Each structure stands twice: as structure tokens, then as C-alpha cells.
Amino acid sequence: MWNLKNKTIVISGATNGIGKAAAIELSKENPQLLFTYRNQDLANELLAEIKALSPDTQVHSVYCDFSKQDSIKKCADEINDLCGEIDVLINNAGVVNTSYHETSEGIENTFAINHLGYFLFTNLLLQKLKGENEARIVNVSSAAHAFVKKMQWEDINYKSNFGQGLRCYGQSKLANLLFTRYLAIKLSTENISVNAIHPGGVNTSLGSQNKAWYSKPLRLILRPFFRSPLKGAESIIYLATKQNDGMTGEYFVDSKIHKSSNYSKNLEEAHKLWSLSEELVGQTFNI
DSSP: OOOOTTOEEEESSOSSHHHHHHHHHHHTTOOEEEEEESOHHHHHHHHHHHHHHOTTOEEEEEEOOTTOHHHHHHHHHHHHHHOSOOSEEEEOOOOOOSSOOBOTTSOBHHHIIIIIHHHHHHHHHHHHHOSSSOEEEEEEOOGGGGGOSSOOGGGTTOTTSOTTSHHHHHHHHHHHHHHHHHHHHHTTTTTEEEEEEEOOSBOSSTTTTOOSTTOHHHHHHHGGGSBOHHHHTHHHHHHHHSOOOOOOSOEEETTEEOOOOGGGGOHHHHHHHHHHHHHHHTOOOOO
16 A cells, blocks of 8 residues: 555545545545635535544645636645645546536536546646656546547537536546546656546435436435445545556546546547647646
8 A cells, every 4th residue: 555644635626425535534544635625614524524533634625616717726826835746636526517507718617627627727736746756646537428429529518419418427527538548648757647537326416406317306216326425435545545556547447447438548539638628728738
């Protein structure tokens, strides 16, 4: 097991679900832990819980609204100021939308948070991950990437074909895999591994803001079939703590390498997504 004591872990979206479970479990190893939040009350609850369980862990909460690029930039600046280096970055913040709406930048909300949030946040923190010491990036994707066969380049927002949002969500999770594999290649000469995970069906608040297919009655019916947040976080914890085995650019399910769609391995499409992402965030990242 990789010793996390005194290492620095950054995790986005950690105030509920698998992010919270991962944060609590990893805090037991006494790292410096920084997590992002949108709800101050939930952040305070998590801070108190971690301090009670792991009093020797240094823990900080940093506000971030991943639907707003300015908020991501401000959050990244604050984290960069707090950290000398980052050993583990866990991109977990996510959303499911069943109705169409755009961010202030004119980007469909699901794609903006689930993909561009990972893309911008990671690139803004990347210098803190680079160095002589090993570092790790873990991206929370989903088997939902198979909901779509390819990226819908002609209408990346799904504005003309949003439906109930399932395909749009699937596209954002497909983007997570394309981003993971392309970033792994870009960082192949660095001591940084980049891997993605599928947490499984987890009983969390993801999607609870919607009232359509993920309504409260449906959640109650499906609850017995869901795994716990801690079970869903196992692959995150595994990748954050396993001994270095050189694995990078892979997709993990239940802490094992798993097959993803053939398209998710298409590096030409991954390059196209990287270029589009730079355009949408208005920055070029030379790695």
C-alpha cells in the first residue's frame, strides 16, 4: 500500500456520495486533504467528521462551482497557494440533468461540469503534480459512457436532441475516458499516472435535483439494488493507495482494469476533444 501520510490529496465534489466516502476513508491515512464544496453546511459537516475520525489529518475545504469557469480558476488558485505539491488529484464532482440549461459561458450544464470541470481543474493544478515524486490523477467516469457511440461534435450541447439527458450524461462520461487516455499519453514522460473508474450504481444525491426518470419514488424502488457510497468509492481508494505498478490510461471497475467502448480509446477523437475543450475554456495548455 502506498503510504499517504503527509501526502497531499485534492478531491472535488466531496461533500456527499462516493466523494465523501473516499475523503473520509483516505483521511484515515493522515494526508493533507483538500476538498471542494458548493454547500457550506455540508462542508462543515465533513470537516467535523474527518477531524473527529482523524485528528492528525490536515483538512481544508475550498469553495467551487464547477458550472462556472471563473469559480474553477479561483478555486485552483486557492489550492495552488495552499499546496507545495499535489500527490493525488481525484476528479469526482458531477451532475445529472434531465432538463436542458446552459452555463453563463453558453455550454450545456452536464458537459460543462462533468467534462470541462475535470479538464480545466486538472490543467490548472498540473504543475503541482509534476516533479520527481510520483503523482496520481483519478477521474470518476461511468459505464454510462456506453449510452452513446461517439461524441456528438455537430451539437456538443445536445441542444436539439437533449431528451431526458441520458445521452448527454453518457457523452460527458465518454469525454472523461477520452480525456483520461489522452492526458495519460501527454504525461507519459512525467511520473504521473492517469486512470478512470466506474463506481457502479451508487445510492447518492447525484441526480436528485431532477424530477423525471430519477424521481424520489424511483430512487426508493431502486435503492435495494444500489451499492453503498463506500463500495462505490473502492476503486478511487484503490488507485489512490495501491503500490506503483505503472498502470496509466486505464479504466477500472471494482478495482480491476475493465474494458470500455472501442470509441473511448480513439486517440484522434481524444485529440479533437482536447482542442475543443481548450477552445471552450479559452486557454491553451502546453504539457
